Amino acid sequence: MLTICLGRKAMNFMMDILFPVILIGGMGLVFGVLLAVAAKAFAVKVDERIPKITQALPGANCGGCGYAGCAAYADAIVKGEAKTNCCPSGGAAVASKIAEIMGVDALDVVPMVARVMCSGTKDCAKTKYIYSGETDCHSAMKLGGGPKLCSYGCIGLGSCIKACSNDAISIKNGVAVIDKDKCGACGQCVAECPKHIIELVRADVSYAVTCSSKDKGKKVRAVCSTGCIGCGICAKNCLAEAITIENNLAKIDPEKCANCGMCAEKCPQKVISFMTVPYEDTFEEFVRV
Amino acid sequence: MLSNLLTLSIGAILIENFVLVQFMGICPFLGVSKKVETATGMGLAVVFVMACASGLTYFVNLLLNLLGIAYMRTIAFILVIAVLVQFVEMFLKKSIPALYNSLGIYLPLITTNCAVLGVALLNVTKKLGFIESLVYGATAGLGFTLAIILLAGVRERLESSNIPDFLKGMPITLITAGLLSVAFMGFSGLSF
Numbered sequence: 001m002l003t004i005c006l007g008r009k010a011m012n013f014m015m016d017i018l019f020p021v022i023l024i025g026g027m028g029l030v031f032g033v034l035l036a037v038a039a040k041a042f043a044v045k046v047d048e049r050i051p052k053i054t055q056a057l058p059g060a061n062c063g064g065c066g067y068a069g070c071a072a073y074a075d076a077i078v079k080g081e082a083k084t085n086c087c088p089s090g091g092a093a094v095a096s097k098i099a100e101i102m103g104v105d106a107l108d109v110v111p112m113v114a115r116v117m118c119s120g121t122k123d124c125a126k127t128k129y130i131y132s133g134e135t136d137c138h139s140a141m142k143l144g145g146g147p148k149l150c151s152y153g154c155i156g157l158g159s160c161i162k163a164c165s166n167d168a169i170s171i172k173n174g175v176a177v178i179d180k181d182k183c184g185a186c187g188q189c190v191a192e193c194p195k196h197i198i199e200l201v202r203a204d205v206s207y208a209v210t211c212s213s214k215d216k217g218k219k220v221r222a223v224c225s226t227g228c229i230g231c232g233i234c235a236k237n238c239l240a241e242a243i244t245i246e247n248n249l250a251k252i253d254p255e256k257c258a259n260c261g262m263c264a265e266k267c268p269q270k271v272i273s274f275m276t277v278p279y280e281d282t283f284e285e286f287v288r289v
Numbered sequence: 290m291l292s293n294l295l296t297l298s299i300g301a302i303l304i305e306n307f308v309l310v311q312f313m314g315i316c317p318f319l320g321v322s323k324k325v326e327t328a329t330g331m332g333l334a335v336v337f338v339m340a341c342a343s344g345l346t347y348f349v350n351l352l353l354n355l356l357g358i359a360y361m362r363t364i365a366f367i368l369v370i371a372v373l374v375q376f377v378e379m380f381l382k383k384s385i386p387a388l389y390n391s392l393g394i395y396l397p398l399i400t401t402n403c404a405v406l407g408v409a410l411l412n413v414t415k416k417l418g419f420i421e422s423l424v425y426g427a428t429a430g431l432g433f434t435l436a437i438i439l440l441a442g443v444r445e446r447l448e449s450s451n452i453p454d455f456l457k458g459m460p461i462t463l464i465t466a467g468l469l470s471v472a473f474m475g476f477s478g479l480s481f
Binding site: 019020023024027028031034035038039042043044133134136138139142 | 352353356357358361364365368369372375376379380382383384386449450451
């Protein structure tokens with residue numbers, strides 16, 4: 001009697017423990033096998049060069065190459081849509097690594113820097129109101145496009161400073177200035193600027209028109225003493241014929257520019273500045289004239 | 290039948306909203322609601338997984354009841370949901386890469402979203418049939434999507450507003466979520 005009792009209890013005990021263990025364990029096993037099979041069946045062939053190139057890239061996902069991130073750029077290179085030298089923050093070292101992985105000749109990398117295309121400091125650009133809100137360009141932008149009368153000019157509240165990962169930007173007399181030596185050309189500030197006046201330019205070209213105003217000369221003169229008025233004097237004096245006037249704004253073609261400096265000398269507004277000497281000095285020099 | 294499903298849907302989206310009334314899935318609700326775009330991606334992924342999980346767990350529950358070990362439900366459901374998400378991820382990667390890229394990293398995140406387990410367990414407590422489970426799962430996901438997009442919209446505006454220093458970041462987000470939740474209390478008057 002006792003043994004039967006014990007046996008039944010033992011049986012019940014076994015059932016209580018075994019059933020769940022078998023079921024859950026079994027489920028786990030079946031699912032595991034299913035997943036393993038599915039992994040084989042649904043395996044997507046990834047070109048082995050893609051992870052290699054992604055590794056070689058800086059991995060900052062800055063978007064400076066024009067793609068969504070480093071992985072997207074690597075994908076585009078393997079597909080043949082992108083060149084191997086488009087990573088601005090990686091520069092020549094990364095470009096040669098990528099070229100090696102792809103088995104092609106390394107392309108020359110043109111070093112780039114970001115540049116604020118505005119010279120309208122507090123002394124030059126007139127203001128329409130005194131802004132005392134949050135120090136954020138996007139906030140000021142919502143109040144009639146910012147405190148400056150010029151609708152193209154730098155707001156100077158430093159949203160780009162927050163975006164910069166290299167600590168290269170500072171505000172000098174109401175205009176953002178980018179330190180050429182610290183700039184990694186990642187393009188974060190270019191994307192951040194609500195006025196879209198920061199550009200990536202070639203670091204080896206000396207002259208650039210630091211103004212973004214597309215207004216006519218008279219209107220520019222009314223709001224800023226140093227804005228480009230589109231007079232065309234620079235274009236006429238350019239020995240290399242590198243300057244064109246588009247939408248009342250002079251533009252220097254970096255491919256043609258011979259770095260002679262004639263345009264900066266002749267510019268009546270002194271808005272064409274020299275870039276190879278430390279930028280801050282020229283900035284003061286040209287803007288304060 | 291149809292009116293029954295409608296009642297169930299309105300209940301899941303508004304009256305018993307998973308996030309704002311039942312407080313499930315708070316982690317992704319706060320974590321992925323910085324931008325409307327990402328919030329939408331997360332929401333859609335949740336709708337998809339919740340509907341699939343509801344359907345699958347219905348059969349798992351039948352099996353558990355058959356063997357008389359219904360108390361193992363939670364563990365079994367967690368297992369099923371984890372496997373389901375993994376499988377769905379592989380499947381999408383292979384057959385619908387466009388959808389996979391847009392859902393992106395949110396799919397694996399859902400494995401740990403308690404709202405998915407919540408909907409599976411609620412299906413059982415509410416004694417819902419197969420079709421009803423599917424509808425309840427999908428609409429509960431829609432409710433989650435609604436809540437996370439609402440919060441993301443508010444947070445985008447908060448980005449450029451003047452907030453006192455001590456409230457910046459998570460505190461003001463939690464207050465916003467609380468206010469949203471209070472607003473959703475108003476829907477309790479709709480319950481049939």
